Amino acid sequence: MSRLIFFFWLLPAGLAAKVTDLYPHEDSTSIHNHFKEARDGDTLRFNEGVYYIHSLVVTKPLVILGRGNCILDGSGKYEILTISARAGTVQGLTLRNSGYSSMNDFAALKVIDAANLLITDNSILDSYFAIHLSNASRCTIRNNTIEGKAISEQLNGNAIHAWKSHHLIIENNTVSRHRDGIYLEFVTHSRITGNHSHLQMRYGLHFMFSNDDVYTRNIFEENGAGVAVMYSKRVTMKENLFRNNWGPSAYGLLLKDISDSEITQNRFEENTRAIHMEGTSRIQLRQNLFKDNGWGVAIQASCNENSFSNNNFINNSFDVSTNGQVILNVFEHNYWDEYEGYDLNKDGTGDIPYHPLSLFGLLIEQNPSMLILVKSFMMQLFERMEKAIPSLTPEHFVDLQPLMKPFTP
Amino acid sequence: MLRLPRYIIYDILRNKIILAYTLLLFLISTGLFQLEENNDKALLGLLSVVLIVVPLVSLIFTTIHYYNSYEFMELLLSQPQSRWSILLSEYSGVAVSLLVAYGTGVGLPLLIYSPGPTGFYLLLAGLLLSLIFCSLAFLIAVLSRDKAKGIGIALLLWFYFALIYDGVLLLLLFSLSDYPLEKLTFLFSALNPIDLGRIFVMLKMDIGALMGYTGAVYKNFLGKETGILFTCLVNLVWVIVPLLLAKKIFNKKDM
Numbered sequence: 325m326s327r328l329i330f331f332f333w334l335l336p337a338g339l340a341a342k343v344t345d346l347y348p349h350e351d352s353t354s355i356h357n358h359f360k361e362a363r364d365g366d367t368l369r370f371n372e373g374v375y376y377i378h379s380l381v382v383t384k385p386l387v388i389l390g391r392g393n394c395i396l397d398g399s400g401k402y403e404i405l406t407i408s409a410r411a412g413t414v415q416g417l418t419l420r421n422s423g424y425s426s427m428n429d430f431a432a433l434k435v436i437d438a439a440n441l442l443i444t445d446n447s448i449l450d451s452y453f454a455i456h457l458s459n460a461s462r463c464t465i466r467n468n469t470i471e472g473k474a475i476s477e478q479l480n481g482n483a484i485h486a487w488k489s490h491h492l493i494i495e496n497n498t499v500s501r502h503r504d505g506i507y508l509e510f511v512t513h514s515r516i517t518g519n520h521s522h523l524q525m526r527y528g529l530h531f532m533f534s535n536d537d538v539y540t541r542n543i544f545e546e547n548g549a550g551v552a553v554m555y556s557k558r559v560t561m562k563e564n565l566f567r568n569n570w571g572p573s574a575y576g577l578l579l580k581d582i583s584d585s586e587i588t589q590n591r592f593e594e595n596t597r598a599i600h601m602e603g604t605s606r607i608q609l610r611q612n613l614f615k616d617n618g619w620g621v622a623i624q625a626s627c628n629e630n631s632f633s634n635n636n637f638i639n640n641s642f643d644v645s646t647n648g649q650v651i652l653n654v655f656e657h658n659y660w661d662e663y664e665g666y667d668l669n670k671d672g673t674g675d676i677p678y679h680p681l682s683l684f685g686l687l688i689e690q691n692p693s694m695l696i697l698v699k700s701f702m703m704q705l706f707e708r709m710e711k712a713i714p715s716l717t718p719e720h721f722v723d724l725q726p727l728m729k730p731f732t733p
Numbered sequence: 734m735l736r737l738p739r740y741i742i743y744d745i746l747r748n749k750i751i752l753a754y755t756l757l758l759f760l761i762s763t764g765l766f767q768l769e770e771n772n773d774k775a776l777l778g779l780l781s782v783v784l785i786v787v788p789l790v791s792l793i794f795t796t797i798h799y800y801n802s803y804e805f806m807e808l809l810l811s812q813p814q815s816r817w818s819i820l821l822s823e824y825s826g827v828a829v830s831l832l833v834a835y836g837t838g839v840g841l842p843l844l845i846y847s848p849g850p851t852g853f854y855l856l857l858a859g860l861l862l863s864l865i866f867c868s869l870a871f872l873i874a875v876l877s878r879d880k881a882k883g884i885g886i887a888l889l890l891w892f893y894f895a896l897i898y899d900g901v902l903l904l905l906l907f908s909l910s911d912y913p914l915e916k917l918t919f920l921f922s923a924l925n926p927i928d929l930g931r932i933f934v935m936l937k938m939d940i941g942a943l944m945g946y947t948g949a950v951y952k953n954f955l956g957k958e959t960g961i962l963f964t965c966l967v968n969l970v971w972v973i974v975p976l977l978l979a980k981k982i983f984n985k986k987d988m
Contacts (some may be wrong), residue, residue, distance in 0.1 A: 643736040693906050693918055699780070702895075
């Protein structure tokens with residue numbers, strides 16, 4: 325729908341649209357003038373070469389294209405391109421070396437009070453913030469490659485940063501080495517699909533106060549802490565891969581104060597903690613795979629009415645952990661690789677309940693110094709006893725109908 | 734000088750126990766690697782076995798061997814030989830055969846199935862444990878003339894290091910949980926060679942990342958070269974001190 329409106333809106337202008345070619349030998353004033361003189365719907369085309377240019381401000385609907393390998397360099401001091409228009413396209417540019425400021429969020433490509441933008445096939449290198457949207461709606465950010473400098477959390481901005489926006493589409497981007505890969509704050513009704521976010525200093529994807537969003541088929545690898553979804557409602561997370569978020573404070577997926585969401589068919593592999601849940605309620609976790617993680621799900625006592633079903637827990641050090649005695653969440657029909665029960669009536673679910681909590685996991689949670697006893701002979705004996713007769717771990721933390729074989733849809 | 738240890742090694746090889754021990758270790762190691770498709774998990778299993786079996790066998794075998802060669806030692810003492818050289822010959826004879834047994838029984842499968850730093854650490858930890866418990870056994874054996882008592886003490890010592898120590902540690906960590914214990918736990922681990930060996934190998938398996946701050950503290954220290962040095966030094970102390978104590982007692986002992 326938005327595309328259609330854009331098309332019709334450009335139609336009258338499009339009839340008279342002009343293509344202006346820009347060359348690297350022009351000085352910066354002349355390029356700024358080209359931008360000033362351009363009329364709605366015009367195309368400005370950067371030709372191959374390096375442009376040392378900054379603070380280009382676009383306030384009207386323009387199509388900005390890059391031809392060949394054209395590089396816009398911010399000299400490490402300035403913002404490069406700012407767009408504040410009702411429509412427009414930015415395609416095929418390489419933006420690099422935008423400036424750093426501790427006061428302002430300097431970005432290579434900044435979008436303020438804009439709508440219907442298409443930002444596609446760009447590369448943004450060595451920038452503080454790469455793409456920064458505020459108060460933007462119906463924008464599409466697609467097929468961009470963004471690589472930062474990965475200095476520290478303070479000296480790096482976010483790769484794609486969106487604030488107070490709605491109906492965004494962020495898809496098939498590759499982002500790396502920034503603070504957060506994709507950061508959303510007060511962003512609603514948006515779709516994040518097929519992105520590859522890796523090697524961020526902090527989160528691969530970060531939600532704050534962002535409701536009604538969907539993210540699917542993304543890959544989050546080797547980030548400081550995977551994905552964080554905080555203070556949000558109605559978020560759908562589907563078919564994502566969370567891999568190798570490994571380190572003393574790393575998570576695959578961190579859920580904090582979120583509710584009414586859905587987490588389905590994701591894969592969590594080799595994370596220190598695949599999911600850490602705090603203050604979450606009414607979340608459906610279905611058909612996820614937890615494999616080779618340190619902890620599968622760390623579910624704090626502040627979580628309620630979450631339901632786990634048809635998930636596969638395979639080869640994790642600890643499948644689940646919790647920090648309280650009260651259990652308000654439901655586990656049923658999950659597959660646990662350490663389950664040792666039997667199935668007499670051959671209906672596919674085990675006949676005796678499974679207690680997934682491990683005593684050692686519980687101890688470690690309360691007192692991390694217990695690490696010194698990991699895999700000790702005594703601990704293994706205790707673990708056996710606890711599995712047979714749960715006394716220290718909460719009795720109600722139980723899967724009454726564990727699956728005998730891994731779930732396959 | 735080397736003739737005496739050589740005789741002792743021949744003697745040990747003749748009674749076949751050490752061969753059986755080698756075979757046992759070899760079967761367990763290859764079995765684990767064959768059964769488990771994931772190499773890391775096999776190593777973890779092997780670690781558990783090594784940490785239990787190696788100290789036990791080293792302790793018991795050395796103690797029994799000492800008592801069985803008591804008459805031989807009495808014979809040697811009638812010769813112009815210093816007591817220290819006799820004890821050292823006995824020790825090196827037993828220690829070398831234990832090391833060779835462990836080296837072939839576990840070392841060979843490790844070399845075949847999992848040649849890498851973790852495997853090497855496991856091998857090193859086991860070798861050091863063999864040495865340590867061999868010298869502890871010598872200390873026990875020279876302390877008591879009675880064979881049954883000696884073996885009893887050896888078993889108790891094994892129980893202490895393998896089980897009781899960890900239990901006490903668990904209690905201690907619980908009661909002191911309000912204090913920052915990260916640094917102190919190094920001391921605790923140094924006081925039990927089995928624990929030290931376990932943590933040393935576990936950290937190489939990157940399990941340290943699981944455990945938050947404590948894990949990071951451990952990894953920063955034990956995971957690096959200084960950590961290897963620290964472990965080896967502490968273990969050497971564990972080898973040398975009991976042996977020197979045994980020497981002191983043996984020198985004054987009325988056979």
